[in-house]
Amino acid sequence: MKKALFWSIYGLLLLAVTIGGAELLASFLTPPWPAYELRPIVASASNMRQIKTLADKPKLIPYYNSWGLKDQERSIERPPGVKFRSVFVGDSFLEAPFSLTPLSEMVANNWAEHGIRDSEAINLGISATGPPQYYYRIKSVALKLEPDAMLELFYSGNDFVPDRLSAWSIPPLVAERPEPSLLGAVAPHLDWLIVNRLGLSEFGRHNKSVPDEFDTLNAIARKPLAERAGLLADHYKKYYYPNVSKAALEEVLGRGGAAFWAPFERTDDKREYLMGWLPAIVIDWELIHPDWPAPMSDAEAERMVDPAEIDATASWLLGAEKLAAAKGIKFLLAIAPMASVDPRYAEYWKPWPRFYSQNRRREASRRALLAELARRGLHPIDLAQDLQGVPGTYRVTDGHWTDLGTEIVARRVAAELTKMREGTPPTPRALGQ
Template sequence: MVYGTVLAVVTLAGIEGLAGFYAPPWPARALRSIPPINVDTTMKSLAGKPWLGRPFNSWGMNDRERSLAKPAGVTFRSIFVGDSMVEFTLNPQSLPAAVEQRADEAGAKGFEAVNLGISGTNPRSYFFRLRDVALEMSPDALLVFFFSGNDFMPANEAYNSNLLPPLVDESPGGSILGRVMPRTNWLLVNRLRLSEFLRGNRPIPGEFDKLFAIAHGPDSERVPGVARHLRTYYYPDVSEQQLTEIFSRGGGRFWQAFDARLHGEEFLAGWLLNLMVLAELRQDEQVKIRTAEDAEKQIVPGDISATVSWLQAMEDVAREHHVPLRVFLVPAASVAPDFVQFWKPWPRYYSWYVYSDVRHQLLVSALRNTAVSFIDLRPDFLGVPGAYRMTDAHWTEQGVALASSRVYRELAGIMAH
């Protein structure tokens, strides 16, 4: 019995030791399971946009190098947690970088805004990122950005809804193996493609360049090119005629989003084409939503309460450490009139945005009955054109500027106390 126990311990220790040759050091391995790929700005499609080649730091974040200990001279350290709305690399500045600039312009010395935004993650990941990494960095304020477009948690995935945590998980602090063998946990998630981001993306070699060539090719070849691409890689059983009809709508408006320009250029993506076609093929009730009243009939109340449970858990752990937390609720792009106009020819695809906006407002109502300190950004963005990109629905530079001003005002209030 003793021998077997010792053998098991030695074996597991050996496995963990070997995994250490592949897993990055902490906190990088606690932040993301798939190291980011720095963009090659020598590509023709990215020429003239040097910020796209800005390297990620050693933690895998879209930020300059940071330290775990608060640097000498830093008097106020704020840490930003969220998904691609925080990490976003296609603008010259991320949201945290823009807030740092606001602080500098306001004469706030020793101000730091650390970017812990990771694309393709949700509030469960935010909680463990905040608890296991952000709170280890001596923060003076924690900021969580909840995006109503894709951050709601399913009703069956509320905080503490499971008796046992999963064996392996993208957030090591949320798994059994991650607590005792964190390097092995990271390696398994990495090799088995268990990250949330990778589960939602089909790997197609060279797809970015192929679609860029189509979007910037002759007008007469764009729709046929997209139809061929979709039939080859996504929908071999959908007729070319049906695909042609979908992407011929709007009198060419769709293609204007991809016009070459220095700032705000958008890029044709496979996931977007896939979702547009999928919306036309699906027969469920969600794609039939056209109004807020339609959306209300499809709401699952458990999704709202499950989401609130994770936001409340973040509030609780921040209070335990006596660190102020602010949750910023980021509305979906349907609050922008130009976005609404752009997607009118594709109402089945746009239905998700109507649904997301209603869920956003229900979440606001639910949070008012909790102790969570939150800021609803919907009033700041409602009716403002030019704040969102048309295809990937992220903030434009104008949107980042608007958000950073609001965020800095909130931080300035915290610093004043």
């Protein structure tokens, strides 16, 4: 017993010393707080400058502040002269990697146009994150900024989650920060470094690393039209689907004809860029996974809504509202619809009905989520009320807002936050208005 006790204590001490030493070393290899709490990868404009395709578009190279955010420099303490401080939490719709102006900046510009220059809109938008990360980003960082109001932006396309928020769940050994983990509780820098180096984050897990892929794909868009589908099929057979025939890949990738390539041929600021994940998802839906449920009508999509998923997702959004309420912070939840509300986007994706079907499915889920949140006392703003039927509000390729879409949303958000600033309750609108 004495030997067992000795070796147990010795082992624990050795483990503690090892983790402590590794944490000290990791602290020299990780970004400072709050950057390491905000994102699992280092955001660097210099990396994007290496992309040849963007050489003639220097305005598209984003500026990242010392927190690793696409925003101007911010401070933990409220700056002098700022009477109303707001924080925006969300994913790439806030980070806006291929937009000149993110939503937070457009909201601030809108305020300035109306003579409001003592309000602040801080952008905590991080690409490839969802409601669990939003919740812990609010808890770990946003609350420490002591804002007057908080905006959480939920995107219907990929923000639904299967697991509920629970105070009793056992955290994993390591996790993408700021989500809790056993290692992160005692060695946050080491936790960040492991997730970063092993690609364990949501971004790392869902983005295949292909050398110079962005330049390769957008160079294909400059080749003669008759060659493009074949060259694209060669790329996806080599790096993604080696066991699929080139003919099958070319059939899927060539369905759109010249219309598919039109957004990549533009030379103005509305030009779009082909990214590796997009054709891969299209191929998955149209060719690789015929068993995936693909509703071909709104009625079919309604029947596919999963009440457990709606409940789980709502738990995180309600949890975020409670975090804000506990600190006396006003909370505004905005629900962004699928790009299919833009008729231009809907027309673009007609040749790929299985891929497009997910717009129907997630729109049905969005409506169910709005109803569930209202039933439980949380009344978000439904951005479909502002975007529905307006052409040119979404990028037809990656489905993010264009500058026009961002401007429309910015007007709505600025107005709602101004009501909060003035102590006026927001005016609810019925669905469809």
